[in-house]
Amino acid sequence: MIVFLALGGIFLDAYDFTSLAYGMKDITAEFGLSPVWAGVVNVSIMVGAVVGALFGGVLVDRIGRYRVFMADMLFFVVAALGCAFAPNEYVLVFFRFLMGIGVGMDLPVAMAFLAEFSRLTGKGSKASRTAAWAPAWFTATSACYLIILGLYQVVPHADLWRYTVGFGAVPAVVILLVRKKYMNESPAWAAQRGDLERAAAILRDSYGVDAVAVSSAPVPTPPRGSFRPLFNRTYRLRTALALAVALAQTFAYNAVAYGLPVIIASFLAQGPLTTITASLVLNLGFAVTGGLLGIRWARSGAWRMTVLGFAVQLVSLVALALIGKPSSVLALAALLSLGAFLFAQAWGPGAHYMTFASLSYPTSLRGVGVGFNQGVLRVGSTLSLFLFPILAASLGPRVFWVIAAAPALGLLALLLIRWEPVGYDVDAEDELIPAGDRP
Template sequence: MSTQPAAERETVLIRSARDVTELVNSGAARGSHAKMIVLLALGGIFLDAYDLTSLAYGITQIREEFGLSPAGAGAVTASISVGAILGAWLGGVLVDRLGRYRVFMADMLFFVVSAIGCALAPNAEVLIVFRFLMGIGVGMDIPVAMAFLAEFSRLRGKGSKGSRTASWSPAWYVATSGCYLVILALYFLLPDSQHDLLWRFTVGFGAVPAIVILLVRNKYMNESPSWAANQGDLERAARILRDSYGVDAVVAEDAERPKRESKPRASLHQFRTLFARRFRPRTFQALAVALAQTFSYNAVAYGLPIIIASLLGQGDLNTISASLVLNLVFAVTGGLLGMRLANSAGAWRMTFWGFAVQLTALVVLAVIGDPSSTAWVLLALFALGGFMFAQGGGPGANFMNFASLSYPTELRGTGIGFNQGTLRVGSTLSLFFFPVLSASFGTGVFWVIAAAPLLGMVALLAKRWEPVGYDADAVEHEYQQRLATPEPARG
């Protein structure tokens, strides 16, 4: 008897977009190319984190090389986030209008050009421009990557939407750790007289993974079958199922064939739909959770080298090593735990308790203040580790579940893009003001940051919404069916 799954042996008839979505959600469609698409989407996330982290360590060197004030350093740091605001809003719309594949490929080109441009920047102004372009790439990548993760995964069980969407978190921290590994290697490879070039080599290296993804795109990358089906192109959806999943999918002769023109194009209409009565509470809660986690995370994670070097008084080697250990040991471990528990514990519970641990860690850091001994330095580093662990397993892993799984396929890109673009406002503020606030208040800045996880907990308590395991496409299909069915006349 053949050991192949039945989905690979039998012909599957496709009659509607709902059939395609159900086939993917049920887990009946499996294939090595589909798994590679998930890995490549995570590769995009890897690039996001690497590029954002690459200048976090180098900001001190950049400030010295270009003679920047604290405000100037904040402008360099925040320019990527400003670009990400525009990139996310635009990318979310384009992901729903043009498809996942096209936007993903364009995004990789952004990463290559901007990484090389930043590495060769002759002054702060040029660096800000290319860092802004890098931000556009980062902003565009999140909606498309999360759409791929959600739409090439089953609804429940192993490899589910919840766990794969949460997997962006360990991928992020692996990239962050990888960035510090690159910095550490360059630290020992370059002579002391060239250590001021560390940031340039590190940033430029970010172009390499993007080039690799571009080289393998033709063999593995494909469009989302759910998106193609929702555009009315059932033949293309069936072809993708055959190519990426190995499913013998054929469009039935009696299939529903809506005109593609009748589908509302992604535009202001899509943004308005996010605030329709059925989506409004989810949209606001997802945004509140995202804003809370990004403000505190950006201040701590991207300010990590500044915290260790300036506030804790450590040298270059200790700063690099401590940043690497905190990301690799605490953040990656937390992210893997969050991914593993996404199905059983749910996004709401993991996010709430993650915020609670972060609040505790920030209060400890604020109380310690300027450490007066090695023991206090170690306790402060442990508190930073606790913060990173909670971020990786809690809000960091799961806030994307709120933004990605609360909407059906035709609205997913716009929903993620709106969420990401708007949260980047908080990200920009934190990246800009952290160097200024830390220079002004020292360790007292932790009291300010602590307000973010507290507000996140309040937002979660306002509505206990669980996106993991929720079939947004099925619910939206039923809603549209009710709208299309006339109510019976009353006698």
């Protein structure tokens, strides 16, 4: 249940991204947005996510996983309703920013839960469960397009984006209530803070283990929330690789997946119903399938799967650039190239960039590690979301040449730094971190 609820926040992240991604064309028309203002609306959620990730990562390690987990759901509820009723682009940008704070806070704590409530190897391992965020994301994306398809039949088309975005408040309220009943604090975090009695109680409640605290431990000084340890001798290369993989995958994915409705409607010259259906099929048929396979293949190692994923994405983007605006004969080839990109994203870099970010650091550093990674990643996302409408308007299909640089650079980083976090007991390093170097 805890793993399911941890993935629930990721489900909402994806739903909120997708609902507004589809609605951008209607939002632009309703508010009369220029390409620059369309970029501002796009990036507002990412700016909020930078703030949420940096501060949320610190809070996750400082006050605990559970408190942050409960708080971030409120951002989803308020922001979804605020966006749905926005009377102009200024109000929409404000509530998109609030939504971004919730998104940014949620991922560090979700990944901490997935890592700390999982075993090191075997079924239900840390690698498999951190990779499980990808199928959760793409399942939510597919669910969003299903909801859009249903609403398309019954609501005015001009208001379709409002109904879709507002509906996101419903699962957010449900997850908030269920979390309150079933969620618990991470026993690893409680033990690391010296609260052994609480850690034992959590083990009894969550695992049915008859755990007893047989000794006491001094409660350490409250953490200061420093990012400095991420760049010491042990972690600097891991931090660099995690950032490189995260930035490369997010730039390419946001441009392709967030812009998917635009790509299908404009570059492939399809109508609204075909755009919704094609987006659903691509996400459900390729991305969800790839994500489920990614869980199974996680034991093969994050490094290897990410290298293969970037390679497939590079080939797919080059193919899309060469196809350009396709004739009816090449339209299927273009759609298959988009499908191959999403399939590779789901089992390769999209799944394992969170593996690198989560499993490169022990319990005491995991929150700030994931938070820092997400904060920098969101800067890259902001850049890609802001630039995509502008570049797509000026370059057309040639924009895929620009996007192809992202997986190429990701491949280069992986070949230079061969760090494999899967199967490595990183939590044992907590004992080796000097007290002055703890966050």
